[in-house]
Amino acid sequence: MAARVRFSQERPGVTYVQSTSVGGTTPSLSTKPVSQLLADLLAKPMPTLVSEREYQVMDACTAASIGEENVLRELIKIKPYSLSAKNRAGWTPLLYGAYLGHQGICAFLISIGVMIDDCNSRGQTALMMAAACGNTNVVRLLLEKGASTDRCDKDERQALHYAASCSQNVVVDVLLGAGADPNAADVNGMSPLQEAAISGHELTVISILEKGGSAHQKNKRGEDAMALASDNPKVLQLIADHEKTASAAEAVEQPRGPYRAPQCLADLLEEMNLERFVDKFRQQNVDLHLFFDLNEKDFEEMRIPYGPKKRMLKVIERYRATGVINADTFDSIPPIASSSVAPSQLQQSTRALERDESSSSSELLRSLRFIRDTNEATKKLAIEALQSLHVDHNDKLRPLLTGIMHGVEQIAARAARHEL
Structure with a gap:
């Protein structure tokens, strides 16, 4: 049986809020007196009065995101604290500027002293955001001003992870040149090479392999770069060719003449395949002799990444014990020749x-x-x-x-x- 709806024939009733009677007359639909209405309105809580100037100047995060440097220069006079303050997501104006590629904004914010490695609620820094978006000029600026390449987010991913996973090959080269660790592992054991391999970024894979990335490093699931790139023949071929070339180079033993000891720190770093740190040591006035007096704290103060730092400390430790340098690229090298006794x-x-x-x-x-x-x-x-x-x-x-x-x-x- 179908459901039926019965509509009434009567007009719907209307209920009005009637005003109080005046002079014994019948209540009418008239409203309250104006004076009473105003009194009721004024009795309600009023919003806080804000100066018109507050609405004429946009906030620092908005200004940084759209590249309004003039607004930031005005804000520093009114609200200097706002240029380093965080919003609800933990983002700072520098993070927005780096994320959207505004080099001038980033340079201005750094010049007034904002924290260059400050992060948002996910632990992401300005360098990570610029690396993910391929903002190469911003990346170079941040590195020049001392941004850390080995800073990690909440998932222990570094800036190189962001660049590798987003196929930002030029940024990958810049980060590797600045000492980023190609084998740094995140919370899941994923390295930048594995990120590039699983995403099929061929040029990035080549860059990381050439800078010491290990194709045999495994994540927490036991997968290496080749296993993660199993459905990408081109990436598999690139890794196989690199392994073949490396194996051939190790198999061919060229006769060595008399070993020529490094005459300066640049020679030693070049033999260790760490020549990218020559300028950093030169800036600190560290020569070959002072190099062997450095300790782990010294390397941390110079912002040497974890991987290269460990290699250098191993060379220093062996030299102090035996007087012989054992770098990764050769097995045994005679002591350094110098004017003093080793x-x-x-x-x-x-x-x-x-x-x-x-x-x-x-x-x-x-x-x-x-x-x-x-x-x-x-x-x-x-x-x-x-x-x-x-x-x-x-x-x-x-x-x-x-x-x-x-x-x-x-x-x-x-x-x-x-x-x-």
């Missing part, structure tokens, strides 16, 4: 002479110890001098440098006496 030679000579203190070599033993102690004192003076270079006090710097020269002259005189 630590291993000092240790070997000292141990040999200590067995026979009464021998005629006791004077040589004392000389070797003197050289060792003076070298240590000279290095400390050199470090103090380097730290004082940023301070405009010539009277403080002059005696330090004088002490260094005096120590060097003493070493040279004692070494010449014994023909060391």
Whole structure:
């Protein structure tokens, strides 16, 4: 049986809110007196009065996102704190400027001192946002101003992960040149190479492989780059060709002539395939000898990425123990030739002479110890001098440098006496 609806024939009733009777008359549909209505309205809570100027100037995040540098320059006079403040999502004006590629905005914000590595609620920095969007000029600017390449978001993804997964090949090259780790793993064990391989970005795969990316590194599911690129024949061929070339280079053993020890730190870094850090060490006035006095804290202060830092520390540790450099590109290299005696030679000579203190070599033993102690004192003076270079006090710097020269002259005189 079909449902039926019955409509009434009567007119619908209308209910009105009637006003109070006036003078005993019948209530009418008239409204309240105007005075009473105004009183009721004024009794309601009123919104906070805001100056018209507040609505004439847009907020800093909006200005940065549309490239309005003039607005930012006006805001710094009115609300200087707003240029580094975060919105509800944790984004700062610098993040918006980097994300949308406004190099001038980013340069201005950095010049007034905003935090360059400040992140949003997901841990993403300006460098990550610029890398993901392929804003190469902004990436170069941020790196030049000290942005960290090894900073991680909440998923432990670095800027190189963002660039690799978004096929930003030019940015990948820039980041790798700045020392980004090609084998850094995120929370799932995914490396930038794996990100590029699974996305099918051929040029990015080539760039990362050439800069030391490992095709055999596996994620937490046990998958390497070839497994993730199993449905992409071109990427598989690129990885296979790279592996073949690397294997052929290792198989062919060219006869080595007499090893020529590195004459400077640039030579050593080049042999370690880390020549991209030459300028960074040069800026810190670190030469070949001071390099072997560096520790992990020194590398962190210079913002050396984790991977290269560990390689350098391993070389320094082995050199201190044996006097022999063992870099990744060669198995065994003789000690560095220099005007002073290598630590291993000092240790070997000292141990040999200590067995026979009464021998005629006791004077040589004392000389070797003197050289060792003076070298240590000279290095400390050199470090103090380097730290004082940023301070405009010539009277403080002059005696330090004088002490260094005096120590060097003493070493040279004692070494010449014994023909060391």
